[in-house]
Amino acid sequence: MTTREWDAATYDRISAPQLRWGLAVLERLALAGDERVLDAGCGSGRVTERLLERLPRGTVVALDGSEAMLQEAARRLAPHLSRVELVHADLGQPLPAMAPVDAILSTAVFHWVPDHDALLRHLAAVMRPGGRLVAQCGGAGNVASVLRAACEAGEGWDGPQHFATAGATRRRLEVAGFVEVETWLHEEPTAFEAGEQLTTFLRTVILGAHLERMPPERHDAFVQAVAARLGPHPVVDYVRLNILATRGSPGRRAESAEP
Ligand SMILES: C[S@@+](CC[C@H](N)C(=O)[O-])C[C@H]1O[C@@H](n2cnc3c(N)ncnc32)[C@H](O)[C@@H]1O
Numbered sequence: 001m002t003t004r005e006w007d008a009a010t011y012d013r014i015s016a017p018q019l020r021w022g023l024a025v026l027e028r029l030a031l032a033g034d035e036r037v038l039d040a041g042c043g044s045g046r047v048t049e050r051l052l053e054r055l056p057r058g059t060v061v062a063l064d065g066s067e068a069m070l071q072e073a074a075r076r077l078a079p080h081l082s083r084v085e086l087v088h089a090d091l092g093q094p095l096p097a098m099a100p101v102d103a104i105l106s107t108a109v110f111h112w113v114p115d116h117d118a119l120l121r122h123l124a125a126v127m128r129p130g131g132r133l134v135a136q137c138g139g140a141g142n143v144a145s146v147l148r149a150a151c152e153a154g155e156g157w158d159g160p161q162h163f164a165t166a167g168a169t170r171r172r173l174e175v176a177g178f179v180e181v182e183t184w185l186h187e188e189p190t191a192f193e194a195g196e197q198l199t200t201f202l203r204t205v206i207l208g209a210h211l212e213r214m215p216p217e218r219h220d221a222f223v224q225a226v227a228a229r230l231g232p233h234p235v236v237d238y239v240r241l242n243i244l245a246t247r248g249s250p251g252r253r254a255e256s257a258e259p
Pocket residue numbers: 002003004006015018019022040041042043044045046047063064065066069089090091092106107108109112113205
C-alpha cells in the first residue's frame with residue numbers, strides 16, 4: 001500500500017484551501033448530469049458533494065486509500081448514498097474491477113502517490129475511451145519552504161510527496177493512453193494565521209507522513225519547530241499541477257514517457 005490514515009474529521013474542518021482549489025477544478029469538468037464519475041482520492045467528500053450536485057441523474061465512485069476518510073465521506077454524503085459507491089483502494093495499485101467511468105476528477109491527491117506512471121495507467125484502465133480526466137495536485141516546487149523547514153527541524157527527510165513537472169506529466173499521460181493532454185503549473189501562495197491554525201494544518205496535511213515516522217511524544221515539538229521557521233506571517237508556497245486529458249482509444253499508446 002502507498003496509502004496512510006488521515007485525521008479525517010480535522011481534515012474536513014480545515015481543508016478550506018483544498019475545497020477552494022477543488023471547486024475551481026470541478027468547474028473544468030463538462031458534465032451532462034447523468035454520467036458515472038470517479039472521484040480519485042475523495043477524502044472527506046467535500047468536493048465529492050459538489051460533484052454530486054452536478055450529476056442529478058448520475059453516480060459517483062468515491063475512492064480513497066484511507067478508511068477514516070471514507071467514513072467521514074459516508075457521513076457527509078449520507079443523503080446521496082444511493083448514487084455513491086464508496087471504494088477503499090490504493091491508486092498506486094491496479095484498481096478493483098468496476099464498470100468503466102465516463103470521467104475522473106481528482107483534487108489534491110496525485111502527489112501522495114509515488115509512481116505516477118502506474119497511477120495514470122490504473123486510471124486509464126477504468127475509463128471509457130473518450131472520457132475526461134480533470135485533476136489538480138501539488139506540482140514541482142509545491143510547499144518547498146515547509147519541506148525545507150521540516151528537513152531542518154527533523155531528520156533531514158523532505159517527505160514522500162511526488163511533485164511532478166508539467167512536461168513529465170504530459171508525457172506520462174500520453175504513454176498511459178491519454179490524448180488532448182494539457183498540463184500546467186500555477187502558484188497558489190496561501191496565508192495562514194500563525195499559531196493553532198497553522199500548526200493544525202501542518203500536522204493534519206503537509207506533515208502527516210513525517211509525523212507517522214516519529215514517536216508521538218516528538219510530534220508537538222517538531223510541528224512547532226517547523227511553524228516557527230515559517231515566521232510570524234506564514235504564507236505557504238503552494239504550487240498546483242493542473243491536468244486536462246481525454247482517454248484515447250486503446251491502441252493509440254505512445255512508446256515512452258522519457259523526454
Ligand atoms: C489532501 S486529501 C484531498 C481529498 C479531496 N480530494 C479534497 O480535495 O479535499 C488527499 C487524499 O488522497 C488520499 N490518498 C493519498 N494517497 C492515496 C492512494 N495511493 N490511493 C488512494 N487515495 C490516496 C488520502 O487518503 C486523502 O484522502
